[in-house]
Amino acid sequence: MSCRAPATVTIVVRAGAGVIVETSAQMAEYKVGYFVGSLATKSINRLLSKALVRVAPPELQLTEIPFKDLPLYSYDYDETYPPVATAFKDAIAGVDAVLFVTPEYNRSIPGGLKNAIDWASRPYGKNAFTRKPSAVIGTSPGKIGTAVAQQHLRSILAFCNSPQMNSVEAYIQFDDGLISEDGQVSNQSTREFLQNYMAEFHGFIARVYTVLPRTT
Numbered sequence: 001m002s003c004r005a006p007a008t009v010t011i012v013v014r015a016g017a018g019v020i021v022e023t024s025a026q027m028a029e030y031k032v033g034y035f036v037g038s039l040a041t042k043s044i045n046r047l048l049s050k051a052l053v054r055v056a057p058p059e060l061q062l063t064e065i066p067f068k069d070l071p072l073y074s075y076d077y078d079e080t081y082p083p084v085a086t087a088f089k090d091a092i093a094g095v096d097a098v099l100f101v102t103p104e105y106n107r108s109i110p111g112g113l114k115n116a117i118d119w120a121s122r123p124y125g126k127n128a129f130t131r132k133p134s135a136v137i138g139t140s141p142g143k144i145g146t147a148v149a150q151q152h153l154r155s156i157l158a159f160c161n162s163p164q165m166n167s168v169e170a171y172i173q174f175d176d177g178l179i180s181e182d183g184q185v186s187n188q189s190t191r192e193f194l195q196n197y198m199a200e201f202h203g204f205i206a207r208v209y210t211v212l213p214r215t216t
C-alpha cells in the first residue's frame, strides 16, 4: 500500500442516543488498477474510465491493467503461467484496489473480461483478488446502464473474495457527447455523480484496510 502525504478528513460517528462525535482522520493514498471491460477501439466504457481518472480524488493513483493480450485461460497453464499472464497478475498484486469499468454484453460481462478474471483467480490458492477491495461501474446507450452485467460481475467478485463497494451503485446511460475523447464530462450532474462515486470508493478502500490491514 502506498502511504504518501495523507489528507485529513472529518469523520462523523454516531455514538448512540443521538450523540454525534466528530473526529478527524487521515486518508491515505492508494494505488487503484482499473479494468476496461471492452476491447473496442471506440469503447464508451474507455471514455468513462478516462472521466473517472479525471474526477478521482488526488489520493487515488489510477493505472489501467490491460488484459487484451492474454490467451484464453485453461488450467493446463497452471503449472507454468506464460509471461503475459504473470505480468498481469503482478500488476494486480501491485495495486491496493481494483475498479471495473465494463459494458454489458448479452446481459453479462464481455468474455475477454471474464477470461482475465479467470487468469487472475488461478492457480488454485493464488487468487489475485483475495481481500482486494473492488468497485464496479459501467455505461451503455440503453437505460439500464449495464445493471445486469454488474450483477454478474458482483457475483464473480464475491466468489473471488474481493470486498466490494456496495454503494454507490453507478449505471450510466451514455448519450452522444456525454464524455469527450480526453475524459471531460459535459453534463454537470453526471460529472458530480462520478466525482462522488470515486470519493466514496476512496473512503471504502480506507475502511477495508482499517479493518483488514495488509500483511504483505
Ligand SMILES: Cc1cc2nc3c(=O)[nH]c(=O)nc-3n(C[C@H](O)[C@H](O)[C@H](O)COP(=O)(O)O)c2cc1C
Pocket (backbone or CB within 6 Å): 038, 039, 040, 042, 043, 044, 045, 046, 102, 103, 104, 105, 106, 107, 108, 139, 140, 141, 142, 145, 146
Ligand atoms: C456482443 C454485444 C452484446 C451486447 N449486449 C448488450 C446487453 O446485453 N445490454 C446492453 O445494454 N447493451 C448491449 N450491447 C450494446 C452495448 O451496450 C454497446 O455496444 C456499448 O457501446 C458497449 O460498450 P463499449 O463501447 O464500451 O464496448 C451489446 C453489444 C455487443 C457488441
